[in-house]
Amino acid sequence: MKIRETGILNRGWLNSLHGDLPWTFGTVMKKLLLSLLAILPLVTSLSAEETICRYCEQWHQMPFSTDLEGKYHYAPDRQVDVQHIRIDVTPDFAKRTVSGTTSITASPIAKPVSLLRLDAKNLRVSDVRCDKVEVTDFVSTREELKILLAKPISPGSKFTVHIDHSAQPTAGLYFRTPEMGYPESDTHIWTQGETHESRHWYPCFDYPNERSSSEVICHVPLDMTVLSNGKRMGEATDGKRLKSVHWLHEKPHANYLICLVAGYLDKQQKLHRDIPLGFYTQPTLSKQAANSFRDTADIMAFYEEEIGVLFPWPKYDQVTILDFVAGGMENTTLTTLTSNTIFDTATENIRSTQNLDAHEMAHQWFGDYVTCKDWSHLWLNEGFATFYTHLYQGHKFGRDAMLYGLHQDATNRVLTQTSDKRPIVFNGYSNPGEQFDYRSYPKGSWVLHMLRCQLGPELYRKCITSYLEAHALSSVVSDDLRQVIEQHSGQPMDRFFDQWVYHPRHPDLKVSYEWMPKEGLAKVTVKQTQSTENGGRLFQFPTKLRFIVDRIVVDHDIEIKETEEDFYVALDSQPSIVRFDPEYTVLADITFDKSDELFKAQIANQDDMIGRLRACDHWGARKTNESTNLLDVALNSDAFYGVRIAAAKALDKIDSDDAYEVLQQSWKLQDDARVRLAVIKQITDRFDEQTPARIAEILDTEKNPAIQAVAIRALGRYSGESSRESITKFLAASSFRNELTVAAISAISDLNDPLYKDLLLNTLQQRESEFTSSGFGSGLQTLAKISSALDEKSDIRKFLLGYVNNPKTTIRSAAISALGTLDDPQAVSVLESFVDSENTRVSKAAERAIGKLRESKPAAPKEVIELRKEIAEMKRESEKTQKDLKELRDLLQAKIES
Numbered sequence: 001m002k003i004r005e006t007g008i009l010n011r012g013w014l015n016s017l018h019g020d021l022p023w024t025f026g027t028v029m030k031k032l033l034l035s036l037l038a039i040l041p042l043v044t045s046l047s048a049e050e051t052i053c054r055y056c057e058q059w060h061q062m063p064f065s066t067d068l069e070g071k072y073h074y075a076p077d078r079q080v081d082v083q084h085i086r087i088d089v090t091p092d093f094a095k096r097t098v099s100g101t102t103s104i105t106a107s108p109i110a111k112p113v114s115l116l117r118l119d120a121k122n123l124r125v126s127d128v129r130c131d132k133v134e135v136t137d138f139v140s141t142r143e144e145l146k147i148l149l150a151k152p153i154s155p156g157s158k159f160t161v162h163i164d165h166s167a168q169p170t171a172g173l174y175f176r177t178p179e180m181g182y183p184e185s186d187t188h189i190w191t192q193g194e195t196h197e198s199r200h201w202y203p204c205f206d207y208p209n210e211r212s213s214s215e216v217i218c219h220v221p222l223d224m225t226v227l228s229n230g231k232r233m234g235e236a237t238d239g240k241r242l243k244s245v246h247w248l249h250e251k252p253h254a255n256y257l258i259c260l261v262a263g264y265l266d267k268q269q270k271l272h273r274d275i276p277l278g279f280y281t282q283p284t285l286s287k288q289a290a291n292s293f294r295d296t297a298d299i300m301a302f303y304e305e306e307i308g309v310l311f312p313w314p315k316y317d318q319v320t321i322l323d324f325v326a327g328g329m330e331n332t333t334l335t336t337l338t339s340n341t342i343f344d345t346a347t348e349n350i351r352s353t354q355n356l357d358a359h360e361m362a363h364q365w366f367g368d369y370v371t372c373k374d375w376s377h378l379w380l381n382e383g384f385a386t387f388y389t390h391l392y393q394g395h396k397f398g399r400d401a402m403l404y405g406l407h408q409d410a411t412n413r414v415l416t417q418t419s420d421k422r423p424i425v426f427n428g429y430s431n432p433g434e435q436f437d438y439r440s441y442p443k444g445s446w447v448l449h450m451l452r453c454q455l456g457p458e459l460y461r462k463c464i465t466s467y468l469e470a471h472a473l474s475s476v477v478s479d480d481l482r483q484v485i486e487q488h489s490g491q492p493m494d495r496f497f498d499q500w501v502y503h504p505r506h507p508d509l510k511v512s513y514e515w516m517p518k519e520g521l522a523k524v525t526v527k528q529t530q531s532t533e534n535g536g537r538l539f540q541f542p543t544k545l546r547f548i549v550d551r552i553v554v555d556h557d558i559e560i561k562e563t564e565e566d567f568y569v570a571l572d573s574q575p576s577i578v579r580f581d582p583e584y585t586v587l588a589d590i591t592f593d594k595s596d597e598l599f600k601a602q603i604a605n606q607d608d609m610i611g612r613l614r615a616c617d618h619w620g621a622r623k624t625n626e627s628t629n630l631l632d633v634a635l636n637s638d639a640f641y642g643v644r645i646a647a648a649k650a651l652d653k654i655d656s657d658d659a660y661e662v663l664q665q666s667w668k669l670q671d672d673a674r675v676r677l678a679v680i681k682q683i684t685d686r687f688d689e690q691t692p693a694r695i696a697e698i699l700d701t702e703k704n705p706a707i708q709a710v711a712i713r714a715l716g717r718y719s720g721e722s723s724r725e726s727i728t729k730f731l732a733a734s735s736f737r738n739e740l741t742v743a744a745i746s747a748i749s750d751l752n753d754p755l756y757k758d759l760l761l762n763t764l765q766q767r768e769s770e771f772t773s774s775g776f777g778s779g780l781q782t783l784a785k786i787s788s789a790l791d792e793k794s795d796i797r798k799f800l801l802g803y804v805n806n807p808k809t810t811i812r813s814a815a816i817s818a819l820g821t822l823d824d825p826q827a828v829s830v831l832e833s834f835v836d837s838e839n840t841r842v843s844k845a846a847e848r849a850i851g852k853l854r855e856s857k858p859a860a861p862k863e864v865i866e867l868r869k870e871i872a873e874m875k876r877e878s879e880k881t882q883k884d885l886k887e888l889r890d891l892l893q894a895k896i897e898s
Contacts, residue, residue, distance in 0.1 A: 072427045075209040075374040075475075080106035080113060082212040083158070085255070087202050090219040090242070091189050091262065096175040098189075099166035102202040105158060105212075112152030116161065119199035119206035120145035121172070123165045132159035145203045163203050170838055172200025176263070176322045180807035181769075186282035188263025190321045190336055192329060193256035195375060195432040204255050209373045209475045211252035219244045220262050227261040227280065229253070229332050231314050249332060251313070252473050254371045259331035261319050272297040275311055280319040285342045288736070292341050292353035293318060295396075299358050302395050303365070303388065308465030312369045312472070316361070323773050323810060328356050330363030330385070340772075344736040347706040348673035354396075355389050362388035370468060373475040376427040378435045379501075380476055383424075383444020390445065400609040403584050404642040406449055407610060409442035415506065415589045421535050423504045425478055446587040447500050453585035454496075454542065455489055463488045478502075499539050500587075505530060507539040507560075511580045512593040522547055522571055522578065527564045538563060539588075546582035547575035548605075555582075576601045577611075584610045596622070603630055612643045620650025627654055632662045635679070636669065644670070645678040652682035660686055664694065668701070677707050684714035692718050699726060705735050709743035716750025723747075727756075731763055741767070742775040749782040757787050761799065777814030784818035797824050804830065813845040820849025823856050 082104060089100030104118070125140040134150040145163065153159050167173075173191045178184040191201065199206045216228040219242045226235075230249025237243050245262075266286035268279040270293075277300070279293040296318070304310050313333045324338040337360070343351035366384030386409070394402030417438055422428075424439045424447070452460040467476075467484040478501055482493045508530040514523040524545055528538055540561040547554045549571050556569045578598055580590060592614070602608070603615035616634060619627040631654075634647035648666075651659040663683050670676040680702070683694055691714070698711045712730050715723045731744040741763070748756045764779045771779065780800060787796040800822065803815035816834055819827040831853070834846035 073374065073376065073429060073432070074427060076207055078109055078205075078210060079117065080108050080205075082106045082205050082210050082255075083252075084213045084215065085202075085204065085258065086215040086217075087258070087260075088217040089202070089260075091173075091175070093175065093177050093187060093189070094179070095168070096177065096179075097166060097168045098173055098201055100202075101162055101164050102204070103160055103162045104204070105160040107158045108153055108155045110155060112154050114149050114152040116147040116149065118145045118147070118163075118203040119143075119196070120165070120203040121199040122169070123167050123199075123201075123203060125163060125165045125203070127164040129162045130159055131162075132157065135161075165203060167201055169200040172197035173260070174325075181811075182322055183282075183284055183769075185264055186284055186322060188261065188265065188282065188322070190261045190319075190324075191259050192325055192336070193258055193331070194329060195256065198255055198258060206255055207374070208254045208256060208371050211254055211371070211473065211475070213252055214249045214258050216247045216258070216260055217244055218260055218262050224263055225265040225267070225280065227259075227265075227278075227317055227319055227334055229257070229259060229334055253332040253368060254475075257330070257332045257368055257371075259329075259334045259336065261321075261334070261336065265319065268293065270297050272300045272311070275300070275313075276315045278315065278317040280317065281342065282320060282322060282339065285320060285339060288342050288344055289320075291343055291345055292320075292337075293357070295354050296357055296361070298396070299361050299392055302392055303361060306388070306391060306395075306461065307365055307468065308461060309365060309369075309468045311364065313364060316364065318357075318360075323808060328360040330360045330367055332364070332368045335360040335363075340737075344705070346704060346736070348704055350673050350677055350704065350706040355393075358389040358392040359385045365468060370471045370474065370476050373477050374427070375429070375432040375435045376425050377477050378432075378440040379424050379444030379447070380478065380481065382436070382440040383448060386441045386445035387448040390449070400640050400642070403610055404613075404640070406446065406584065407613060407642075409445060410587060413438045413442045414446065414587065417505075421504050424501045443506075443587070450500065450541075450585060450587065451485070451496070453583065455485070459489060495540060499537065503537055504535060507541075507586075507588045509560075509580075509588050509590045510593070511590060513578050513598070515574050517574070520570055520572070522569045522575060524567045524569070524578070524580065525564065526558075526560055526567070526580070528560070528562075541586055543581045543586050544583065545569060546577070546579040547571055548577040548601075549573055549575045577605060577608075579608065579611055582608065582611065596626070600626075600630065603634055606639055609640050609643060612638065612640075613646050616643065616646035616650045620653035623654045623656070625658070628656065628659050628662060631659075632666075635662065635666050641672045641675050644672070644675045648675070648678045648682050652685065655686075667698075673704055673707065676702075676704070677710060680707055681710050684711050687717055692720065692723060696722065696726070705739050709739055712740060712743035713746045713750070715744075716747035719751055719753065724755075727751075728759065731759065737772055738767075738770050738775050742771070742778060745775075745779050745782050749778075749785055752786055754786050754790055757783065757790070757796070760786070761796070765799075773808045773810035777810050780811070780814045780818045781821060784821040788821060788823040793822060793824055794826075796822060797827060801827075801830060804834065809839060809841055812839075813841045816842060816845040817849055820852035823853065825853060828853055 084105040086103040087100065088102075089098050091098045120140060120143070122142055123140060123145065125138065125145055128135045128138045128145075128147050130147075130149060132153055135147060136150050137148040139146045147161060172193070173189060176182045176186065176188050176190075178187065191198070196206050198204050214229055218226045218228070219238055220226055221241060222237070222243050226245035226247070228247035228249075230247055233246040233248050235243050235245040261280075264283060265280040266283050266289070268289060270277040270279075277296050279289060279296070281289040296316075300311055300316070315333055316335075317333065318335045318337055320337050320339040320342060322339050324336065326338065328335055328337045328341075337356065341353045341356055343353070362385040363381065366388070367381035370380070372378050372380045390402045390405040393405050422439060424444055426435070426439070429435055455463065463485045466488060467481055470484060471480055478497065482497050485491070485493050507528050510527040510529050512525045516523055530536055532538060538561070540559070542557065542559050545556045545558060545567060547556070547569065550573065554569070554571060554575075556567070558567050576598070578594060579602070580592055581588070599615045599618045602611045603619065605611055612634065616631065619630050628651065631647045631651050635644050635651065638644050638647065648663060651663055660683065663679050667676055667679040667683060670679055680698055684691060684698070695711050695714055699708060702708055702711070712726070715727055727744050727747050730740045733740040733744075735741065745760065748760060760779065760783050764776065764783065768776060780803060783796060784800060787793045797819070800815050800818050803811055804819070806812045806815065816831060819831055828850060831846045831850050834842055835850070837843040837846065
């Protein structure tokens with residue numbers, strides 16, 4: 001085999017090679033050669049810039065330097081229409097493996113299919129059969145399964161392939177077993193499909209633009225529970241030790257929404273109409289479980305009325321997962337939730353599952369019933385779920401609660417993103433996980449809020465109902481929503497979608513007001529100050545001005561469209577209140593320059609919650625005696641808890657003795673725990689000689705563990721004997737999910753005092769089983785931090801090394817990171833062995849830890865640093881090549897044996 005001296009990869013040579021070799025070997029050989037070429041010097045002389053497609057059936061022009069995944073991502077071609085997926089699996093809890101058979105029924109769409117490609121990540125495929133034609137050959141690589149059929153299957157013809165497979169998955173399907181450090185009574189498995197994890201445990205077409213019905217059969221010990229999508233069809237005993245449980249979901253849904261949960265679970269149940277609502281938790285959490293699911297039936301009833309489409313599925317289950325990878329996942333009819341959603345009633349209203357429950361429930365319509373075609377349109381899933389959560393808050397607690405949620409999203413998550421040049425719909429990502437950010441969630445939610453404000457609630461509701469009915473059980477893109485709104489409203493929506501959905505950022509507005517007594521005019525000037533360079537633009541949108549004159553509200557509609565505009569409104573007399581966008585309908589960063597007198601009236605106006613929030617911000621920045629007095633009234637008298645929280649934060653910003661006296665006097669009077677928490681946080685955040693006494697008083701008086709935890713963390717600023725006694729006390733305290741102990745560890749971390757080393761080490765050794773994974777991980781990090789300055793730290797290094805192979809990713813990553821914090825050079829060789837881990841969290845933790853250790857040493861010459869990088873890169877490339885060669889040897893051996 002020879003490559004021409006010109007350095008050009010010769011198409012004819014490779015094609016002839018392919019023709020002379022068995023199909024399997026030829027395919028892999030091409031792939032391997034291209035992989036090897038990528039690390040050889042001759043690549044730099046390639047002028048044809050050719051590479052082969054994944055099926056080896058045609059050629060494309062593409063620079064070798066280009067990522068084969070591409071910079072821009074779109075929904076892939078659908079080779080076949082997948083109609084049904086049947087997954088029959090048996091998990092081995094002891095070995096943490098899964099094996100079984102997946103049967104995929106499909107029909108070619110536009111062209112005959114002779115080579116079927118499926119996504120399959122690190123699956124061991126032992127056999128493939130087809131009911132229509134003979135399977136000539138199949139290739140299972142680390143990324144995919146390719147099935148060669150004896151003859152092409154024509155479009156419209158239905159066929160079923162049956163694939164026997166097994167795996168020890170590192171993603172997609174997860175185990176929680178005693179061997180991994182979990183209570184035996186809580187043993188369970190669970191799956192996570194979004195975005196592309198399903199391929200780790202069964203072969204599939206793993207992208208959201210494909211939908212099918214699904215069927216899951218799982219074989220487990222007799223005393224376990226099995227949950228999946230759709231209807232439970234029954235169970236049968238496989239023998240003395242196992243039973244098979246059968247689930248069928250008849251309506252088509254996206255592949256990433258297929259879910260399996262099996263293990264020891266306690267159940268609670270309710271009913272909404274004729275729809276069963278199941279709530280499942282691990283036995284160790286079941287005592288508190290009812291707290292988390294108390295609103296589910298009410299949420300479903302509200303959504304059915306608000307959305308105008310009845311719940312579209314036969315049942316709705318929710319199940320908690322230990323060390324879940326997210327907050328929740330909206331699998332069709334079966335939502336998986338972090339176990340952190342379970343809370344103790346002692347925390348009063350500080351902890352709630354309401355928003356998570358409402359968010360995941362909304363997805364059953366938005367994301368499951370209709371699904372984004374590709375991840376660039378993710379906001380059609382996540383933006384809707386976020387916005388309808390706010391609508392439910394408004395339904396349950398009033399309009400102010402809805403607006404407050406939108407305000408928190410805007411000020412904390414969207415308006416802070418001043419330099420981001422990505423729009424909501426954006427396909428230039430490296431991996432789909434990048435789409436799961438503020439653009440898809442709170443900004444997408446705000447787009448819907450603005451639409452609802454402009455259309456009105458009734459017309460908006462009509463549009464959403466029609467959108468769901470028109471696209472039921474199918475994939476959607478953003479323009480589908482635009483077209484429906486235009487159809488029902490008669491309004492062109494191109495500009496709205498263009499500026500809010502397809503272009504980045506938001507407007508920055510500088511608003512000023514002037515009263516013109518001679519003319520009897522109120523003059524309001526609005527400037528758009530955001531940059532219009534590098535993709536920036538002016539925005540055009542409707543809003544209104546509001547004036548209160550002699551207690552009469554005067555509204556004046558305006559349209560913002562220029563860089564700077566003046567608006568004049570005739571009034572009978574000078575207004576006591578002037579507001580811009582009083583209904584809170586525009587996502588914008590607004591600075592309003594007006595007098596203290598106007599803000600004074602605004603903070604007292606009980607009909608305008610958003611206005612009072614903005615007034616709190618103003619008075620916190622003013623830092624006058626009048627500010628303190630006005631915020632005192634707001635903190636103790638305002639009708640809405642969110643304004644009282646804003647007043648507490650504003651008083652902290654004033655940072656005067658008088659302001660802190662107001663806070664000190666207020667905390668015992670606050671019956672809403674959320675406000676009490678905010679007040680105590682401001683009190684304990686202040687560093688002065690009075691604060692330790694105040695912390696002691698809070699810890700003696702306050703019974704809410706969430707509030708106690710805030711006070712305990714504040715002890716980390718004070719190294720006196722009394723603080724040490726309190727930290728020692730709470731380090732040993734018993735609390736739900738070890739909340740108080742974790743707070744004490746946080747205080748120790750802030751103190752960074754090695755005197756706590758033995759105490760903390762003993763706590764971690766003796767009480768490991770009481771911690772959550774994240775809580776224990778923070779303990780490891782803190783132990784390393786306070787020990788780093790010690791001359792002798794071999795005992796801590798040895799302790800941390802005991803967790804670098806822990807089966808819990810969170811703990812393993814924390815231990816690896818802690819070794820970097822410990823600043824012990826002897827840990828470098830161990831850390832280097834984790835840099836190439838397939839677990840991204842682990843490999844990144846190892847890289848950062850090594851970086852820390854190298855930073856603590858004298859800087860090496862630049863040439864040495866560059867040489868180290870080159871050697872590390874060569875090592876990675878060598879290991880990759882060895883993997884490819886091994887794959888080739890294995891496939892060749894399998895071919896010979898067959």
